[in-house]
Amino acid sequence: MLQVRDDSAAAFEELVTRYQSRLLAVLQHLVPRREQAEDLAQEVFLRVYRARKRYEPQAKFSTWLFTIAHNVARNARRSQARRHEINVAGADDDGGPPAIDQMALEASGLMPTRILDKAERAEVVRLAIDALSERQRMAMLLAKFEGMSYLEIGQAMDLSLQATKSLLSRARENLRLILAPYMDEGEPPGGGSTP
Amino acid sequence: MTDHADTNSPSDPDELIAYLDGEVDAEVRRQIELRLAEDPELMQRMREHQQAWDLLDELPTENASTDFTETTLEMVAVAASREVEVRSRGTAQRRFAWGGMAAASLLIAGLVGYTFASRALQRSDEELLRDLPVIENLDALQQVEDVEFLFALENEGLFVEENNNDAS
Numbered sequence: 383m384l385q386v387r388d389d390s391a392a393a394f395e396e397l398v399t400r401y402q403s404r405l406l407a408v409l410q411h412l413v414p415r416r417e418q419a420e421d422l423a424q425e426v427f428l429r430v431y432r433a434r435k436r437y438e439p440q441a442k443f444s445t446w447l448f449t450i451a452h453n454v455a456r457n458a459r460r461s462q463a464r465r466h467e468i469n470v471a472g473a474d475d476d477g478g479p480p481a482i483d484q485m486a487l488e489a490s491g492l493m494p495t496r497i498l499d500k501a502e503r504a505e506v507v508r509l510a511i512d513a514l515s516e517r518q519r520m521a522m523l524l525a526k527f528e529g530m531s532y533l534e535i536g537q538a539m540d541l542s543l544q545a546t547k548s549l550l551s552r553a554r555e556n557l558r559l560i561l562a563p564y565m566d567e568g569e570p571p572g573g574g575s576t577p
Numbered sequence: 578m579t580d581h582a583d584t585n586s587p588s589d590p591d592e593l594i595a596y597l598d599g600e601v602d603a604e605v606r607r608q609i610e611l612r613l614a615e616d617p618e619l620m621q622r623m624r625e626h627q628q629a630w631d632l633l634d635e636l637p638t639e640n641a642s643t644d645f646t647e648t649t650l651e652m653v654a655v656a657a658s659r660e661v662e663v664r665s666r667g668t669a670q671r672r673f674a675w676g677g678m679a680a681a682s683l684l685i686a687g688l689v690g691y692t693f694a695s696r697a698l699q700r701s702d703e704e705l706l707r708d709l710p711v712i713e714n715l716d717a718l719q720q721v722e723d724v725e726f727l728f729a730l731e732n733e734g735l736f737v738e739e740n741n742n743d744a745s
Binding site: 391394395398399402403406407410411416420423424427428431432500503504507508510511522525526527531532544547548550551554555557558560561562564565 | 590591593594595597598600622625626628629630632633635636637638639640641645646648649650652653654656657660
């Protein structure tokens, strides 16, 4: 990034190549469509380029990158909300998870009593992630896929350490409650005990 | 944010999740592990947390396409060229401004110089005018050896008269 700051085009290309998939992996779970995630990722790289002169190597570059990604995604969702588009990505508050029966129907309609295959499990997990609030989702994705510490997540999302800890605690509790019926594979979703 | 009355205790839900994330210190970890050994329900809940966390690995990971990389770099290249254009336009404007300031400075310096020079010349003329009687009579005055005699001539009004004649 220091070479990018010094206007090295090759260094910027290297940076895009190295981080684009990681960035997309997070962004595609923050917005409803893949195309929108790509647009946002490009916006993030554009902002990185424009802000390159202000970069200070005090924190890890990935923390700085995901700070920008968090802001870009949040702004996109705000402008989307202003346009009153249908929000298919999930709740906006930090409340509890949606009804599991509804999740099950969304996942695969009338799912048979059998072990879910990999694609179906992926869909169930995707819906569970989407059911979390944007902030819970972001914090969880950074922890899971970027391996960020609480401190780094707090820096990226402008939260205190305690707030980050609480946010992740609620996120993981919600995820557990949503996925509980699916974790005992072979049991029909919604047919088990309600958490 | 939710406030927990028993923050940092092994029963605090935030601490339990932080334990799973490896974000607690050694003492809290020891207390939580003691409690887990004694509480099968809590142990089951923690297993569910871990399983749910592991299920996130089921999410598909798609790599960015070559098109994405190319369009991203093109977009940034366009932004970079615009930046250069704006910067060079700014440089030209700054150059013009500096040129104007330099011209104005030269003009001011010229005016100040002219004023000082004309005043100095005027002062020199005045001195010549004042000394004109002495200059005109220099040969005669050089013949006089006694300064008191010259003062006596001045007191007689000789030089004043000449000055007045010259002034008129």
